[in-house]
Amino acid sequence: MKISREDVLRVAELAYLDLSEKELETYRAQIDEILEYIEKLKELDTAKVEPMAQVLTDDQTADATLREDLVVPSAVAEDVLKHAPDPEPPYFRVPKVIERT
C-alpha cells in the first residue's frame, strides 16, 4: 500500500478539504492504484537530469521579465465585490479569526 488512510487525512487537512468517510476510502484506494502506476518512473535514472518547471526559455519572454512598472487603472473592485459571498465594500467579510480571551 502506497498511501494510508492517515496520509489522506493529513493531506486533506493541508488542502483544507472536508472528505466524507466514503470519499476518504474511495480516494485512498484510487490514489493508491495511481501511485503504484507512477512507481514506473523509478525505472529511469534521472540523477543527471535537470528538472523542467516550465517550457519557455528566458529569451522567449524577455520583455515580460523586465517590463516597465506602470500604473494603469483597473477599477474592477465594485464588480468583484458584487459577486463575493459576503461583501462589505470595500472589504470581504470572513468569520472571526482572532479569538477573544
Add this chain to the structure above:
Amino acid sequence: MPVPQNGNKMATSWTIGGVREALAAKKISARELAADFYTRIEARNPELNAYLALSPERARRQADRIDALVAGGKALPPLAGVPVAIKDVISTRGTKTTCGSKILENYVPPYDATAVERLEAAGAVILGKTNCDEFAMGSSNENSAYGPVKNPVATDRVPGGSSGGSAAAVAAGLAVAALGTDTGGSIRQPGSFCGIPAMMGSYGRVSRYGLIAFASSLDRIGPFANSVRDVAAILQVIAGRDPHDSTSTTAPVPNYPDEIGKPVKGLRLGIPKDYFAEGMNAGVRKKIEAGIEVYKKLGCELIEIRMPHTDYAIAAYYIIATAEASSNLARYDGVRYGLRVEDDSLLAMYRKTRGAGFGAEVKRRIVLGTYVLSAGYYDAYYLKGQKVRTLIAQDFRDAFTKVDAILTPTSPVPAFKLGERTNDPLQMYLADIYTVTGSLAGVPGISVPCGKINGKLPVGLQIFGPAFGEARVLQLAHAFEQAGGTTV
C-alpha cells in the same frame, strides 16, 4: 434562417469564409445569423447539454456592430459575424463562468480573457459558454457538475473532454468555431471523438489571461472548427504576445491562413514506433495507417523514429498536473467569489466550502497533488516528474532534428459509451497517452479527422510540430483534409 452556401440549399454547416461572403452579399445579416444559431441551440442543446450559458444580448450588440459595418460599406474584420462558443473555464465579462463546478456556480467574471477580447475585436459573435469537465479535469466531460455532454455523432457516447461542450457545439453546428483549453489533451481528444479539427498551439502562443488555471505550466487555449482553414483563422486572431500573461511569447506570429496552402511534398514525417505499441484499438490503428498512406501519396517522406520516454509520460503528467492543480485551486476558499458554506470558524468554513463545492475528480486530484508536493514525498514524486518531463521534451527535440513533424493517433480509442469508464480513474488517465507527451514538451499539436470506424465513430490523426511550428502543423493538416484524409 438557412441560406444557400457552397451550392447547398440548406446550410447547416457554416464556415468563416461562408459567413463573410453571405454578409458581404447581404444574403443574411449578422443579427439574423446569430438568431438562427440560437434557434438551433434551443432545438438541440436540451439533448446535447453542450452549452451551459448563453449571452444573447452580448451577441446581438456585436452582430449589430457588424451589420452597421456592412451597411456603411466598411471593411469587415477577419471573423465578422462568426458565431463562436467559449469553454466555460475562459472568463467572459458579465456572463457566468462556472468551470463546470458547483464552487463557481454563480461566478460572473469582471473582465474578458484576452482570447475572448481578441475574438470579439476581430468581429466574432460570442454565443455562450460551453460545458466541460470540472476545472478542465477529465477526458469524457462526465466530470461536469452540470451533467455530461453527449456526442452529436452518437448520443449514447461521450464527446471527449475536457472541452467536450466546445467540440460538440461545433460538430453539431451550434457554433461555427469554439475555444477550448488543452492541458493534457483536452482540445485534441474531444476534437478526435467528435470528428472535427482541433488545435493546441505551442505553450506561450496564446495568452492565458482570463483562463481559470488548472495546471499553469501546461494549460493552453486553442480552437475547434469544421475545417483546418477555420482553425488557422481563429488561431491567427488569438495568437501573440499579451502583456497580461508573462508566459505569452514575443515569437512572431506568421500569417497562418497564407501558410496552410503551401505544398507538403518532401516533408519528413516521423512515425514514432513507441506510439504504435499495445493498447491501441484495432479500428483506430487501421484508420491511422490509412491516414499515413495519404501523406505517402502527397509525396512526404515517412521515417520511423523512436521517442523512448513515451511510456513514462502519463505518470509524469499526472504528478505535475495534479501538483499544479492543488496549488491553483487553493484560491477557492469561500471568501472572494463562488460558493461559501458558513461556519463560525474560518478554517472550518474553508474546509466545508471546498468539501461541498468540488466534485469527485477535482478532490481526487487535489489530494494526489497535495500528496506529491508534501514534505517527504516531493523529491520522489514531484521532482522526479519534472526530471522525466525534461526527458520527454528531449525526445521531441531529438525527433525534430530528423523530421519536420510527427504523426500519431490522437487517442487509442474512439468515443466510448457514457458511464463506461467513470469508476476507474487510472484507466481514464491511461487513455491520454498520445496527447500528454506534447503537453509536457510544450509543442503544438492538432487533431484532424481521419475516417470513421464502421462509418460511425470518428478517429483523429494527431500532428505534432516543433515549438512555434504551428504553420507547419496547419499546413500538413490542411493538405491531409484536401487530399481526402478525413474520409479514409
